[in-house]
Amino acid sequence: MLPSSRAPIVNQLVVYKVGSADETFGQTGIAHFLEHMMFKGTAALGPGEFSRTIRRNGGRDNAYTDFDATGYHQTIASDRLELVMRLEADRMDGLRIVEKELTPEREVVLEERRMRIDNAPAALLDEAVRAVLFGEHKPYGMPTAGYVDDVRKLGVEDLMAFYRRFYSPDNAVLIVAGDTTADAVHKLAEKYYGPVPGRSHGPRLRPSEGGINLPQRITRADRRVAEPGWSRDYLAPSYRTGETRHAYALQVLARLFGGGETSRLWRALVAEQRLALSASADYSASSLGLSSFGLNIHPASNRTTELESAVSEQMKKLLDGNVTTEEVERAQNRLLAAAIYAQDSLASGPRRYAAALSTGNSAADVEAWPQRIAAVRAADVIAAAQHVWRDDGLVTSLLTPGEDR
Known part of the structure; x- marks a missing residue:
């Protein structure tokens, strides 16, 4: 329960501890497909009636699927919290999937893939x-x-088997943010989710190693590309897998090295050398398995070869120990400020807890995050970079204009 009395509204987020990384080859896309079918009716509600009921009561709803979790959320007036709990509990246990609804929704799912991936060269490369x-x-x-x-x-039958295996309250997290109380949420949760039976889910398995034969280089030429893109992606530990002690330092490293226009990469490549139009780094520790640390550069025209050498030079400076206490503190302050802003949102605040609680971390871990980030020192950042920035966990990729698709 994340209380906020700024406005008389609440956000309910139910997150199931299952995502696309729980699938097997041959049945990929089933977690996302099931997310779509969760809106197609139960014994009590007809197809589409869930969302129509939310809208009639002045609210909005949506859902998402990622690698480790699937979430369903509604934002609505505080006095309608019982309504959305009743609706969500109904489809947690009473979903009905019929061929009449599945067949057209399959085309919706495939069209979504065509729009977001097949028609996006960068997504295909990713x-x-x-x-x-x-x-x-x-x-x-x-x-x-x-x-x-x-x-x-x-x-x-495929979708229903997946649903029966993973969709139950003992495999879910309930997060409510907004203008209500923990006592009220507890009573409603007991009333609506309490009677739903639990199920046996089995262990969630994630490899402790990445791909083989690394490093590798991938180039994609596509006539739809207007400007080239260059990236380096490294295997990295998360909070749960690998050398987890580096997880907090890696977050500071990503902000320090490629977190905006004051970062090392941006200053060196964009502002000073003019080799790139933009430069960034990204890393998330909230993964049940291994994560990745990425460097993403938008090269200036015809400067890709020089760019790669310049990136390596900046990385070497950091790996050699050239990190100051002052720049670590600046990165920490920016991370902490972003977290504070996230807590003010009825959407991003719950998502932070959802990412942790669906991958084996606790609410206490989320609440201790500021102190753990603040405890990172320059030596920790250097050690984290030395652990992750290695060729045996590297894929370099280049997106270029071209005729091949």
């Missing part, structure tokens, strides 16, 4: 990079949207 970095046909190496051939084969 899909190829993940397959190499994490291992082909392995968790995190398969796309959340699924492979087209797999999605076309999924049937009613």
Whole structure:
């Protein structure tokens, strides 16, 4: 329960501890497909009636699927919290999937993939990079949207079996943010989710190693590309897998090295050398398995070769120990400020807790995050970079204009 009395509204987020990384090759896309079918009716509600009921009561709802979790959320007036709990509990236990609804929704799912991935050269390259970095046909190496051939084969029984295995209150997290009380949430949760039976789910398995034969380089030429892109992606530990002691320092490293226009990469490549139009770094520790640390550069025209050498030079300076206490503190302050802003949002605040609680961390871990980030020192940042920035966990990728698709 995340209380906020700024406005008389609440956000309910139910997150199931299952995502696309829990799928097997041959049934990819099933977690995302099931997310769509969760809106197609129960014994009590007809197809689409869930969202129509929310809208009639002045609210809005949506859902998401990622590698480790699937979430369903509604934002509505505080006095309608009981309504959305009743509706969500109903489809937690009473979902009905019929061929009449599944067949057209399959085309919606496939069209979504076409729009977001097949028609986006950068997304296609990212899909190829993940397959190499994490291992082909392995968790995190398969796309959340699924492979087209797999999605076309999924049937009613496949989806219902996945639903029966993973969708129950003992495999879910309930987060309510907004203008209500913990006592009120507890009573409603007991009333509506309490009677729903639990199920046996089995262990969630994630490899402790990435792809084989690294480092590798991937180039994608596509006539739809207007400007080139260059990236480096490294295997990295998360809070739960690998050398987890580096997880907080890696967050500081990402902010210090590529977190905006004051970061090392931006200053060196964009402002000073003019080799790039933009430069950034990204890392998330909230993964049940291994994570990745990425460097993403938008090269200036015809400067890609020089750019790669310049990136390596900046990385070497940091790996050699050239990190000051002052720049670590600046990175920490920016991370902490972003977390404070996130807590003010009825959307991003719950998502922070959802990411932790669906991957084995606790609410206490979320609440201790500021202190753990503040405890990172320059030596920790250097050690984290030395652990992650290694060739045996690297995929370099280049997106270029071209005729091949």
